[in-house]
Amino acid sequence: MNTVGPTETQRKTISGVVGGALSRLQHDYLSSDNHASQARARGVLATLRRGAGTAPEQDLVTWQQTLELVVPDLPEQFQGKGNDPSPSERAVYDALTLYALHMQSQQKPMHDRSRSFARAAGILVAKRDSESIKPRFDALLMVKNPNTRRHHARGLITLMRSESIGFDYGRFAEDLYRLDSPRRNSVLLAWGRDFANGRFRQDQTTVNDSAQTTN
Template identity: 50%
Template sequence: MFVSVGATATRLQSQILGEQGERAQAQARGVLAELRRRAGQPIEQDPLSLEKTLLVLSPALNENSLGHGDAASPSEAAAFHALTLFALHMQSSTRPMHVRGVSFATACGRLYAQSESASLKPRFDALLLARSSRARLNHTRSMVTLLRGEQLGFDYAQFANDLRALDYDDRRAGVLLRWGRDFAMGRFRSAADSDTTSDN
C-alpha cells in the first residue's frame, strides 16, 4: 500500500501541475475534485468510495491488502483517506504537496513555527488525544486544510502507512508518540532555519 499511494500521489501531482500536458492536467483535475468531495468522510458512508479509490490507485493494492468481506480493510481505508486528503491538500496549489521524506506531523510542526495562531498546537494535541478514529480524522482534515493554506506538504505514502497503523491497537500509541516527536522537531528545525536565514 505504501508504494501504491505514493506512486498515485506522485502521478496525480505531476499531472495537476501541468508536467504531463493539458489533457492529463484536465483529467487529474476531475479525479482530484471527485476525491476531494469525500475528504474526511467515513468510507462506509458512500458505496462508491472504495470502488473509486481502487480505480485511481496505480499500482493497485496487492492481494494481501484487499478486503474480502463487507467492510473495507485497514489498507483500503487508509488509501482512501490518504488520497482524499491529498486531493484536498492539492486544491488550488501551484507546488507539490506530496513531499517525500517529510512526515505529516513534521509539516504540522513547521506550520506551528511560522503561525501566529494560538489555537494551532491545541488542535494538533486534540488530534493526538482523539478517542475515536472518526474524531482523529476530523482533526486531521482540519490540519491538512491549514497546511494547504501555507503551502506546506508532506509524504502521503508514509501518511497512508501511519493511518493504517492507527487502526491497530498495538501500533496506535507508537504512531501517535512519533507524531508528537515529529511535531516538536518540525517546529524547532523550522525555527532554526528561520534564525539561520535572518542571520545571513
C-alpha cells in the same frame, strides 16, 4: 524538494502504493505539457476531494475512484474481503481524499516525501504562531475514533494548505493504518518527535520558502 516516487522495495507497502499513485497524479496535475492528462487529473482530484473527512461508505463514487488509483498495486493482503472496507483500505481512502483537499488551488506539490505529517504540523505552528493549532494536534494524538480523527486531520490539513506546507502522504497512509493496530504507540511517539522538530527546527525547505517570501 523530494517528491520522487517510492523505491522498488517500498512499492508493495501501503506507503509505497499511495506514494506512487499520488506522485503520478500530482505530476499530471502540475504538468502543462499534456493537457489531456492534466484535465483527467483535475477530475480525479475533484472526485476525491468530495470525500475528504468522510468515511468510504458515505460516498461510494469517491470510494470507487480510490480503488481505481491503488488496486493495481495494492497487495491482496491489504484489500478487504467482506462487505466493509479493510483498515488498510480506509487508511488509503483517507490519505487520498485529504491529499485532494490539500492540493486544491495549489501550484506546487503538496505530496512531499521530505517531511512527515507531524513535522508539517509543527512547521504550521511555527509559521502561524497560533495558540489553537497545537491543541488540535494534541486532540488528534488522543482520539481513537476514525471519524473524529478524520475531522481533526482535515482541519489541520486545511490550515497547511493555506500556508502551502506539504508532507509525505504515503507515510501518512501507513501511519493512519498503524493507528488502528497494536503499533499505535510507535506512530504517536514518532509524531511527537517530528512535531517538535518541525516546530523548533524548521527544515531547510521552509527556511528557503520564508526567505523568498520576504525578498
